[in-house]
Amino acid sequence: MSSVLQARGVVMTFRNGDEETQVLRGIDVDLAPGELVALVGASGSGKSTLLSILGLLLRPTEGEIQIAGQRVDDMGEKARAAFRNQRLGFVFQFHHLLPDFSAMENVAFPAAAPAGGISPEMRRRALSLLERVGLADRAHFPASRLSGGQKQRVAIARALMNRPELVIADEPTGNLDLRSAGQVLDLMGEVNREEGGTFLICTHDEHVAARCHRRILLVDGKVQPQEEKAIPGG
Amino acid sequence: MFALTVARRYLTSNPAQTVLLVTGVALGVTVFIFITALIEGLAINLTEQVTGNSAHVTLEPATRLAQILPGDDGVRTEGVALISTFQRSQIRTWSSTVDLIRSQSGVAGLSPQISGNAFLVKGEAVQPVSVTGLEPEGLDAITPITPSLVSGQGALGADGLLIGVELAKDLGLTAGQPVLLRTDRGGERLLTVRGIFKTGLQSLDSRVAFMSLQTARPLFNLPEGVTNIEVKLDEPGRAREVADFLAGATGLRATPWQDKNLNLEAALDAQGRTGTLIQIFSLISIIIGVASALVLSAYRRRSEVGIMRAFGISGRFIVAVFMLQGLLIGLAGGLLGCLSGYGLCTFLASLTGADGTPPLPIAPERGGYVAVLILTTLGAVLASAFPARSAARIDPLEAIQQ
Ligand SMILES: Nc1ncnc2c1ncn2[C@@H]1O[C@H](COP(=O)(O)OP(=O)(O)OP(=O)(O)O)[C@@H](O)[C@H]1O
Ligand SMILES: [Mg+2]
Numbered sequence: 001m002s003s004v005l006q007a008r009g010v011v012m013t014f015r016n017g018d019e020e021t022q023v024l025r026g027i028d029v030d031l032a033p034g035e036l037v038a039l040v041g042a043s044g045s046g047k048s049t050l051l052s053i054l055g056l057l058l059r060p061t062e063g064e065i066q067i068a069g070q071r072v073d074d075m076g077e078k079a080r081a082a083f084r085n086q087r088l089g090f091v092f093q094f095h096h097l098l099p100d101f102s103a104m105e106n107v108a109f110p111a112a113a114p115a116g117g118i119s120p121e122m123r124r125r126a127l128s129l130l131e132r133v134g135l136a137d138r139a140h141f142p143a144s145r146l147s148g149g150q151k152q153r154v155a156i157a158r159a160l161m162n163r164p165e166l167v168i169a170d171e172p173t174g175n176l177d178l179r180s181a182g183q184v185l186d187l188m189g190e191v192n193r194e195e196g197g198t199f200l201i202c203t204h205d206e207h208v209a210a211r212c213h214r215r216i217l218l219v220d221g222k223v224q225p226q227e228e229k230a231i232p233g234g
Numbered sequence: 235m236f237a238l239t240v241a242r243r244y245l246t247s248n249p250a251q252t253v254l255l256v257t258g259v260a261l262g263v264t265v266f267i268f269i270t271a272l273i274e275g276l277a278i279n280l281t282e283q284v285t286g287n288s289a290h291v292t293l294e295p296a297t298r299l300a301q302i303l304p305g306d307d308g309v310r311t312e313g314v315a316l317i318s319t320f321q322r323s324q325i326r327t328w329s330s331t332v333d334l335i336r337s338q339s340g341v342a343g344l345s346p347q348i349s350g351n352a353f354l355v356k357g358e359a360v361q362p363v364s365v366t367g368l369e370p371e372g373l374d375a376i377t378p379i380t381p382s383l384v385s386g387q388g389a390l391g392a393d394g395l396l397i398g399v400e401l402a403k404d405l406g407l408t409a410g411q412p413v414l415l416r417t418d419r420g421g422e423r424l425l426t427v428r429g430i431f432k433t434g435l436q437s438l439d440s441r442v443a444f445m446s447l448q449t450a451r452p453l454f455n456l457p458e459g460v461t462n463i464e465v466k467l468d469e470p471g472r473a474r475e476v477a478d479f480l481a482g483a484t485g486l487r488a489t490p491w492q493d494k495n496l497n498l499e500a501a502l503d504a505q506g507r508t509g510t511l512i513q514i515f516s517l518i519s520i521i522i523g524v525a526s527a528l529v530l531s532a533y534r535r536r537s538e539v540g541i542m543r544a545f546g547i548s549g550r551f552i553v554a555v556f557m558l559q560g561l562l563i564g565l566a567g568g569l570l571g572c573l574s575g576y577g578l579c580t581f582l583a584s585l586t587g588a589d590g591t592p593p594l595p596i597a598p599e600r601g602g603y604v605a606v607l608i609l610t611t612l613g614a615v616l617a618s619a620f621p622a623r624s625a626a627r628i629d630p631l632e633a634i635q636q
Contacts, residue, residue: 057631082546100244110546115236
């Protein structure tokens with residue numbers, strides 16, 4: 001079976017002087033193409049740490065990771081950056097939009113910076129993503145003038161710009177009210193269905209977790225075995 | 235280039251800060267230009283004062299010895315020290331030498347001369363004079379004599395003599411009167427004072443007499459040659475170079491004016507060094523200003539830069555964004571500073587003091603504009619290198635977690 005992500009034996013130990021904290025103690029994760037997976041667990045259980053490792057933002061102490069069939073844990077910094085740019089998408093709890101750029105420019109940014117400019121094709125793609133997240137009429141608004149929910153929707157569109165194989169989202173609805181959170185989640189579900197990307201979403205929100213295909217529960221640095229929900233349409 | 239778009243956006247997103255920063259750079263550039271134009275102007279002014287009434291390069295026979303004698307007014311001028319030999323040292327081929335000099339670019343004027351010592355005798359009064367015999371059309375080539383005439387006129391004629399106002403007073407002479415001239419070569423002739431000049435230079439006004447070359451020939455026993463050729467240049471600063479060339483080309487001894495005014499050269503050098511020091515400090519202040527502004531900006535934008543890094547945007551791109559900000563600030567500040575510096579200098583140069591001359595001898599066209607524009611731009615880019623590198627090294631995780 002081809003998997004989008006395959007992690008084996010991921011261990012993360014933080015060292016602070018003499019003090020050692022083992023946050024992840026041998027984690028295996030497999031994500032199939034098109035899956036929408038919730039990563040859940042108590043606060044401090046290591047969810048963000050695992051997402052950073054799987055998103056190539058942090059190197060694990062131990063473990064082997066393959067994304068889209070490619071070993072990524074032994075890549076150099078430049079190759080990891082290029083990989084993040086072309087194959088991964090990120091949504092964080094805080095939107096982290098560039099306030100001096102329009103919504104459209106923010107969405108196109110991950111494609112435009114390496115290419116040296118926003119091509120007409122990038123523009124079309126960015127506008128269609130904004131349309132999908134319901135912000136077609138805000139495309140040329142400066143990001144700083146959008147509402148919190150709108151910003152997070154722009155951030156989702158940005159994460160999808162380069163058609164990533166895997167989108168990693170760390171509490172994407174954590175800063176939003178119930179209604180906005182619902183919209184954001186609907187959106188990820190829709191995009192997942194239409195574009196077929198794989199989503200790994202860390203969340204504390206039961207509503208969010210309930211709408212995913214399955215969940216991965218992290219307890220004390222290990223994955224707790226779970227009953228799987230049926231994959232919709234399957 | 236997208237990095238340029240981002241750099242421009244960053245600068246325009248905070249117009250007040252950018253305007254302040256560019257103004258600061260422009261101010262530094264204005265100071266640089268003002269100092270450059272002032273030092274250059276002072277040098278031109280001093281050089282003009284010293285060389286305005288004398289030659290920039292003097293050509294003499296190679297065997298003739300000259301001594302540096304202090305003049306009455308303290309300015310070192312060349313005293314004529316002739317060696318009394320039967321064979322008078324002279325430049326025989328002077329007309330071909332004159333043609334050669336005239337063909338050089340940057341030569342403003344030249345005058346082949348017979349210089350010698352003599353006495354002027356009027357009744358009981360006797361005064362020593364330095365006689366300069368020259369071609370009448372070359373009378374003003376080295377020293378503007380005609381414009382300094384206070385009485386009589388400048389036509390030398392066959393027996394005419396022009397003397398300084400001090401000498402005229404000492405001998406009680408007025409224009410149109412005859413006077414006896416007796417040279418150290420034994421020549422003697424009754425000449426007529428055609429005009430009296432006042433240059434303001436003691437050494438000229440009290441000791442020098444001009445006559446035509448033809449009049450001087452029999453008096454100094456030089457039927458064909460001349461004793462020296464005086465050259466005036468468009469740019470006094472090139473005198474040494476021109477002298478070296480002429481010495482090589484003619485085999486004559488060529489003395490640039492600086493060699494007769496070593497004190498002035500030293501003073502100009504010291505002045506130039508002071509100027510350089512101020513220029514360096516104004517550049518350093520520009521660099522520090524730009525660097526600190528960009529360090530702050532890189533700090534404020536660390537989370538933005540962090541997210542760019544998370545999205546895999548290269549460190550090179552981020553370095554480019556910050557260095558291009560430096561480049562834009564340097565260029566804008568440099569251009570603005572050039573404009574305001576030129577404006578300030580032309581304004582100061584247009585002022586007139588009590589005596590009708592500008593209070594500061596500033597040379598607005600010598601502000602070093604191209605140099606300061608290049609240095610400022612390079613300096614600003616250099617200043618942005620450190621903040622750019624530190625921005626490119628921001629850890630995306632740290633920035634995202636805030
Ligand atoms: N750089 C670090 N150095 C030392 N300890 C760290 C570091 N980063 C995280 N930790 C620790 O690792 C543990 C897991 O942190 P992590 O942020 O992954 O938890 P989380 O599951 O995302 O929690 P939350 O739900 O509150 O966001 C915590 O105890 C935290 O203190
Ligand atoms: Mg977390």
